Amino acid sequence: MQSLRSILTLIVVLSTLLLPFSVLxxxxxxxxxxxxVRNGPEESHSKIDQVHKGEIYPILEQQKNWVKIKLENKSGWVxxxxxxxxxQLPTVNQLKIAYDQVHLREGPSTDHSITSFAKKGDDFEVLSYNNGWYEVKSEQTRGYIHERIALKEKKSxxxxxxxxxxxxxxxxxxxxxxxxxxxxxxxxxLAYKTAELLKEKLILLGANVTLTRLNDEFISLASRTSIANISGGEAFLSLHYNSVADLPDVSGIQSYYFLKDSKEMAQAIQSALIKITGANNRGVHKEDFYVLRQNRNEAVLLELGFISNKESQQLLTTQAYQEKIVAGIINGLNNYFCN
Ligand SMILES: [Zn+2]
Known part of the structure; x- marks a missing residue:
């Protein structure tokens, strides 16, 4: 009796441990x-939401021809x-091999034959994940590898x-x-025009955006930084255009940071901006600007071009070039967040 009870307990414990994992x-x-999306697994249940092509949701459970999916604040059936x-891809997309002589297999189990070996330090891209097996790919080879054997997470x-x-x-x-x-x-x-366009594109990409200036009004530097510090966030971008009337030939883009933490972001945005616009690269500089120094967010100030230069001024006022600037900033942010 005692042993039957402990077996039953073991089964209950095991199933509660295993079920949510395999379902998720x-x-x-x-x-x-x-x-x-309906509130039950049948056409007759009432609609509670709608979802759209290309969207991805975790599956919570399945009943016959219906699955329960997890939406942002609720769940429902489709x-x-x-x-x-x-x-579901595990929360890694890159793996590094931690040991030598790791087997890559043809399929996701040890029943499948070994197709090649990986050695310590090799990098792989993760293509899929199933029950502890990663499908991985490198330039030389691809195959399946068990998570326990020899892998560690490289980046999320x-x-x-x-x-x-x-x-x-x-x-x-x-x-x-x-x-x-x-x-x-x-x-x-011009700075406001760029800010509006950048805001629009970022929102389309699912970012939350705060503007420190909502129209053509004077806002002190202290107010700008306190708006930034209150709203918090991952990046503060101050947008500017330059002018040196005495040197009408000067053109190009330059980026500034002040706190060390913000240097990498400034570099990522600067290089993406140069790449997409082909503008003269005036580099990334450390500078003690108030909005950078007093900011609790990672903060950069961008000088996006010279309106004192005839050619630049013409370009900068076109919609096409503004779109390039905005795309450059977003590419830079993406590169920064992903590396
Ligand atoms: Zn300025």
């Missing part, structure tokens, strides 16, 4: 737009006819700017017009 390993890739069930699954909070600071405003360009254009207007 699957996710639903939605195949259609406006797919109804028909299997409109989703693909796929294995990267989500780019999605769900990050970005504070955008359009330089100057109101009575502070900033630099004045060769045709009379004022820095404050």
């Amino acid at each position: 390993a699957e996710e639903a890739l939605i195949k259609t737009n406006y797919l109804n 028909s299997l006819d409109y989703i693909n069930v796929q294995n 699954r990267c989500t780019n700017v999605k769900n990050k909070t970005i504070v955008i600071d359009a330089g100057h405003g109101g009575r502070d017009v900033g630099a004045i360009g060769i045709t009379g254009i004022q820095e404050k207007h």
Whole structure:
């Protein structure tokens, strides 16, 4: 009797340990737009939400032809006819081999034959994950490898700017017009234009955005930093344009940081901006600007071009070039968040 009870206890313990794990390993890739999510596993249950093509949700349980998916603040049922069930990628996308002579197999179990060996230090990209087996790929080879054998996580699954909070600071405003360009254009207007466009694109990519300046008004440097510090977040970007009336040939983009933590972000944004715009690279510099020094977020100040240069000024005021600048900033942020 005693032994039967302990066996039963063991079964209960094992099943509670194993069940949530194996169920959570699957996710639903939605195949259609406006797919109804219902509060039960049948067409007759009422609609509680809709999901759309390309979205991915963790699967909580399955009943016949229906699966229960986890939405942001609730869960609900969708028909299997409109989703693909796929294995949830573990929270790694890169693995490094920790030992020599690690077996790569043809399939996800030791029953499959060994196709090649990996050695200590080899890097692999993770393609999928199933029950402790990673499907991995390198330039030379691909195969399956068990998580226990010899792997350690290199970096977490990267989500780019999605769900990050970005504070955008359009330089100057109101009575502070900033630099004045060769045709009379004022820095404050151009900086605001870039800020608005950047905000729009970041929101489309799933970021949370705070602007320190909402229209053409004067905002003190102290207010800008306190707005940034209150809203918190992963990045503070102060946007500016330059002018040196005496040197009309000078052109290019330069980035500034002050606190050491922000240097890498400044470098990532600067190089992405140069890559996409082809502008003259004026480098990344440490500078004691108030909005950088007083910021609790990682903070960079970008001088995005010279409105005192005839050619630059023309380019900078076009929508196409503004789009390039914004794409460069976002590429830089993505590279920074993912590396
Ligand atoms: Zn400025």
